[in-house]
Amino acid sequence: MRVQLSVVIPAYNEERRLPHTLRAVTAYLGTVCPDWEVLVVDDGSADATARTVQATGDDRVRLIRWPVNRGKGHAVRIGILASRGERVLMCDADNATPIEQLAVLQTALDRGASAAIGSRALPESELSVRQSRLRETCGRLGNALIQTFAVPGIQDTQCGFKLYDGPRARLVFQLARIDGWCSDAEVLHLFHRLGLEVAEVPVRWFDREGSKLRPSGYLSGLVELGRIRRYHHGLPPLHQLLQPELLGAP
Template structure:
């Protein structure tokens, strides 16, 4: 599928100085965000400007037909790039596309609705630097998290995480929160092996990274302000369960990820990254 770059054009006043290479890449998948994406990205930029690290923001429009793309292009910043492809494929595909276009050694994912407070990103980076871990993921169940969302969603989320812990050897309490940060090497090795394009992409990424030996993934507190205008519904919940079962089947019965890694290694695709760690089942 062709991905079109829709560059944001800077009109900021001041001397013409080439920006420093980004050390932090923030990938923002966007679907049906419409007019609110402009204010949301401005809010994100305001928080990132407080960090003492060169950064870039990559917005990936997942087949939008509303005003999402035009609103994103209104963001006049030299650190923002907007990408678009015509068909809605899913959040996982959008994130993978964004990572492909990124340059930072640290790569952050955050949802475009900004239900998750972007001010938390700084704390995630501090954990990465202090511990040298492979990644940091936001957790609604962290004792210091400030979470505001409906009781039914809390129950659904808790039950789903019980299922995840039963099926996979992951020492985490929340796989699906949309704020995460990883070292580039982790994503370089894991992303080519993934099969999920939509609903359980987050879980599959964590499962595959774990199998590749990247097991030092820390959980961090978040602030979540649940918005009731959400694209999550019962059908989405069912699709997450279906994808989860498929990941388990691919891992334990098909040995899909190990076979896929062997295929990529033998073909020379991403060989340098893929050859660095043994894949375990």
């Protein structure tokens, strides 16, 4: 059964930050969307992340548990493929981009885009709290490489606030294979290769304490980046992918 909007939240050891985010997300959706679901994908957490989700007592908030930590990319992929929404929002567990920014992404999809991605790098973006100098430097270098090798023309592939057309997202995420830091770049590379429009939209963003990304994560991301073209070198045309037998439909 389809719903109007699905919100996918990947979570790894997020018992501290997730309750506030769930309250903010569900309260906002209750005012703007009559038909919604929230899917929290617990990516092998060792804390009370799962109990935090169950404590909401709302059957529209669904918990998906993975027994071991595989990475944010894997968690997002599991959530997107389990979603039922006509549109699907992926947002981080820290609510760094406030849920109210959904409205500006909705506008981009209303105009025909298949994906609308929040961006911290555009002139109109509002960074209320900035990252550390090290993380900003690593992020800029990483994005330069991503633009060169995977997603030309996108200034910020890594912001954790992205809205997708639901059916097209479920198609694209079936093709995705990367579990780590470059998973966002892989997904956007697939949208680009398939000729599906991606709109980059300026958003408000706050740097939150508790990030799971370490400098070593950028290094492993370079390895993943090198795999993107190799994984998808022989990607068939979009009209072939839309055939039910290639989508795994019964």
